[in-house]
Amino acid sequence: MLKTKLLDELINNIDIAPPTQPELIDIVLDSGAVNGGYLIGCLLYLKELEKKGYIKIRKISGSSIGAVCGFTYICDTLELYDDIYSNSRNDIICNLNLKKCSKMLKTFIYNQSNDFYTKFNNRLYIAYYDINQKCDICTYNYSSNKDLYLKLRYSTFLPLLINGNLSMNNKCDSCIPKPFYEDNKVLFINLTTYKKLFTAINVSSKNSMYKILHGIIDIHQFYTTGDKTELCSYINNWSFYDHILFRLRFIITFILKYTLALFIDLQKHYNDNNDKYKSIIINYMANLFRNYVLLVQI
Numbered sequence: 001m002l003k004t005k006l007l008d009e010l011i012n013n014i015d016i017a018p019p020t021q022p023e024l025i026d027i028v029l030d031s032g033a034v035n036g037g038y039l040i041g042c043l044l045y046l047k048e049l050e051k052k053g054y055i056k057i058r059k060i061s062g063s064s065i066g067a068v069c070g071f072t073y074i075c076d077t078l079e080l081y082d083d084i085y086s087n088s089r090n091d092i093i094c095n096l097n098l099k100k101c102s103k104m105l106k107t108f109i110y111n112q113s114n115d116f117y118t119k120f121n122n123r124l125y126i127a128y129y130d131i132n133q134k135c136d137i138c139t140y141n142y143s144s145n146k147d148l149y150l151k152l153r154y155s156t157f158l159p160l161l162i163n164g165n166l167s168m169n170n171k172c173d174s175c176i177p178k179p180f181y182e183d184n185k186v187l188f189i190n191l192t193t194y195k196k197l198f199t200a201i202n203v204s205s206k207n208s209m210y211k212i213l214h215g216i217i218d219i220h221q222f223y224t225t226g227d228k229t230e231l232c233s234y235i236n237n238w239s240f241y242d243h244i245l246f247r248l249r250f251i252i253t254f255i256l257k258y259t260l261a262l263f264i265d266l267q268k269h270y271n272d273n274n275d276k277y278k279s280i281i282i283n284y285m286a287n288l289f290r291n292y293v294l295l296v297q298i
Contacts, residue, residue: 006213010220011048018053024184025055027073028177028235029066032191033158036065037208038231040081041215042189043073049223058184061138063127063177066191067155068105070124075116080108082208102153109149117148127178128154131170131261138178159260166264175253179235179246186235189219192249193230 027046029039049055060070072080088100109116125140128151142148154171166172180186190196215231222232233242 004213004216007044007048007216010045010216011052014054014224022050022053022056024058026058026180026182026184026186027060027070028179028186028188029060029062029070030177030189030191031062031064031066031173031175032196033065034085035191035196035211036069036081037085037211038191038196038215038218039066039069039189040072040078040208041212041217042219042231043069043215044078044212045216045219045223046187047073047076047078059123059125059140059180061125061127061177061180062155063174064156064158066177066189067124067126067152070126071120071152074120074124077108082212085208098156098158102156105152106149109145109152112145114145117142117145120148125178125180126151126155127174127176128157129172129174129257129261131167131172131264134258134261136174136176136178136257137171166260166267170264172257172260175257176250181235188233188235189231190233191231195230 025046032038046055046057050057057073060073062068062070069078069081072078084101084104087104088098121141123140125138127136127138129135130137139151142151150169153168155173157168157172159166159172179188218229218231221227222229228237238246
């Protein structure tokens with residue numbers, strides 16, 4: 001279990017009683033590769049608040065690791081993230097791929113009851129990028145455990161790093177979650193900060209405990225003071241500057257994903273016309289050799 005003495009003490013030190021009706025909150029979880037530990041720390045804190053009647057989490061939106069962490073929150077298995085990280089860390093270091101992460105997630109989901117997927121319908125919003133349509137897709141209804149797993153795979157598929165391919169079924173990581181714009185509070189947990197970007201692909205730690213503790217402390221400060229922190233903010237309270245930054249990030253990721261889609265289209269076109277292009281190149285090289293080697297005037 002990831003629950004710590006620190007978490008218990010912080011929750012018990014909240015100096016206000018739970019409200020008569022829990023406060024409704026939606027959550028948006030950011031992308032961040034192996035920085036999911038920060039998200040798990042925040043979610044552990046929120047889970048305790050929910051158990052004690054302070055809040056009620058209605059729905060969660062996420063992309064990449066944010067989608068996986070949202071998944072673990074809804075099925076109440078937050079420790080699954082650290083299990084996956086700890087057991088796949090050596091594979092990431094030695095083989096530079098995330099195959100084992102995907103395999104462990106698949107095994108967990110496929111071992112659940114046949115109706116396991118239903119608890120995520122209209123609660124877990126998973127964002128991924130569709131290369132054929134060249135746009136982001138956000139899905140929140142699932143038809144089976146396999147469908148749920150595939151959507152999580154699409155959202156976490158990093159080109160070249162999973163299995164050496166550029167995409168999975170022409171889908172890949174969207175790099176940005178779909179935000180909610182609701183009347184109730186919408187909590188955004190941000191991993192795209194200057195400090196966090198440098199640790200997004202760092203797996204030097206054997207487990208995620210440092211990042212988890214950091215997440216717990218950050219969200220405790222946010223919840224008890226109401227002030228924006230490095231990780232946490234309410235989208236409802238975003239300034240014009242915050243909205244511009246998020247929109248700028250959307251534009252940058254769109255350009256990167258669109259470039260990837262064009263590259264895949266170009267690669268497919270080349271493969272389909274490989275013999276034709278080879279013939280053109282061979283004729284071109286033959287002409288160069290004829291004109292500048294065989295027929296050159298000495």
